[in-house]
Amino acid sequence: MKLTGPLLLLVLLAVAGLSRAQVKTSLLDLTNSIGSILPALSRPANHSRIFYAVMFDAGSTGTRIHVYTFINSDSAGLPVLDNEMFHSIKPGLSAYADSPEMAGHTVRMLLKVAKKTVPRLEWKRTPVILRATAGLRLLSPDKAQALLQQVQHVFDESPFLVPDDSVSIMNGTNEGILAWISVNFLTGHLKAQTQTTVGILDLGGGSTQITFLPKLRKTIESVPVADYVARFDIFNSTFELYTHSYLGHGLMAARLATLGALGAEGLEWRVFKSSCLPKKFRDEWSFGDLTYQVSGDPDGYAGYKLCYQEVLKVVKGIIHQPYQLQDSNVFYAFSYYFDRAVDAGLIDGVQGGKLEVRDIKKRAKEVCNKMTKYPPISSFLCMDLTYITCLLKDGFGFKESTVLQLTKKVNNVESSWALGATLDHFHNLKIH
Structure with a gap:
């Protein structure tokens, strides 16, 4: 009998030792695309080499799930990342500070993505981990703990492997280091005796991070305090990084600081004004579990110059x-650097692109100085672009000619600390 089409594929996969569920998946792949057969057949017949991990990024403005598929490499090095399934939900867990059970519901919904991605037979040995960032760092300890306990309960009742310390708030330094590890892993720079690496700039809602491997010793020697330097071990060598996380300097927290609303009281009756907002603009705006009345300055001036003076005080x-x-x-x-560059029409929303710092400054001026006649797609776009310009120039000290690679994904994987945190979980990179 001559075997053709799906029947031949069934026999081939059965010989390769794949489970019925995996055969079903491969047939589905065949239906969707003939080309997708090749990755399925090129995977190792020994499926113990394939493993999975589920990492939750609980940020200030949203909760994201990353489901990674790895193939163990033959060497003692890092594994090969075969695939990432990504999904996100807004708002972040901190928005449920007064109703923590809703935070649990959010995580439970996202776990459905993991169940659909990871084969059922692998659930029991697939770790599920959640790391919360600035959104929870900005909450009171008791409210943050109540949210984490809800997540822990959801994890404990799930069919996945729940490691010790599976749910926690990650410190900002690790956030920067792990993002650096992610991007350098994806760009192929995280190898033994590496000569070149790339730096990272991450702009979240509550905090912002800068991390890079200095080539000049004086960069390390001239840090203000010791915690601007971090080390981690890999391939029997130690990477010594310049890294810092600025809590309260993420994009959303910077909006509050610019408006003078950070830590303010009387939110129910106060209106927070800014020259960075259109003069006739007035609305409610929420961040975390609080709502603010915000507006432009109807009796004053608006525009880039006045806006820059306001955000400069924050930086x-x-x-x-x-x-x-x-x-x-x-x-x-990446993160809000990328998002706002897309909103401003500076880069493509899929491909990303390279920008000089002066490009962001130029567009900030255009948006801010034309707000009255041409309202931007977001009333905060002038403030956000001006803050990003100020943070890069007067904050970190980049020149206007500095070229930045704006990206959302590297090799089809999300640019974030999540992959680095997953590698750290499996390989214990000894960050200190």
């Missing part, structure tokens, strides 16, 4: 400028 004297920031480092910028 000046707080953000450290690393020595010799331009020492041949390429920087990848």
